[in-house]
Amino acid sequence: MWHAGFLVAAIGLEVAGTACMKLSHGFERLVPSALMLVFYVLSLGALTMAVEKFPVGAVYAIWSGVGTALTCVIGAVLFREPLSMAKVACLALIIVGVVGLHVSGGLEEGRVALSSASAEGAETDELP
Numbered sequence: 001m002w003h004a005g006f007l008v009a010a011i012g013l014e015v016a017g018t019a020c021m022k023l024s025h026g027f028e029r030l031v032p033s034a035l036m037l038v039f040y041v042l043s044l045g046a047l048t049m050a051v052e053k054f055p056v057g058a059v060y061a062i063w064s065g066v067g068t069a070l071t072c073v074i075g076a077v078l079f080r081e082p083l084s085m086a087k088v089a090c091l092a093l094i095i096v097g098v099v100g101l102h103v104s105g106g107l108e109e110g111r112v113a114l115s116s117a118s119a120e121g122a123e124t125d126e127l128p
Contacts, residue, residue: 013043
């Protein structure tokens with residue numbers, strides 16, 4: 001359960017870092033620039049904890065997809081960036097993809113199995 005919390009934290013921290021990126025005005029403002037770096041480092045740390053338990057592909061897809069969607073919404077609300085119907089439709093597709101990953105078992109806990117081919121056939125090595 002903690003690992004899902006790390007994923008949620010990683011998403012929130014990444015979105016906060018991206019908002020600070022906008023507020024930094026190209027590194028011209030010290031505080032938002034420093035906060036951006038702090039939020040990104042913390043986000044990657046939390047993301048690392050999340051991939052300890054869940055498949056890296058699913059975690060990264062959710063982190064980047066939800067982060068992109070939230071950043072787009074924050075851009076429209078806080079920074080008055082335009083949000084067209086095409087953007088809304090694309091955001092909906094991102095959300096559908098994230099839900100699809102979850103429903104399809106993309107975040108099932110467990111050990112990751114790697115397949116390696118050998119002369120006798122495929123063997124499976126489990127990672128700790």
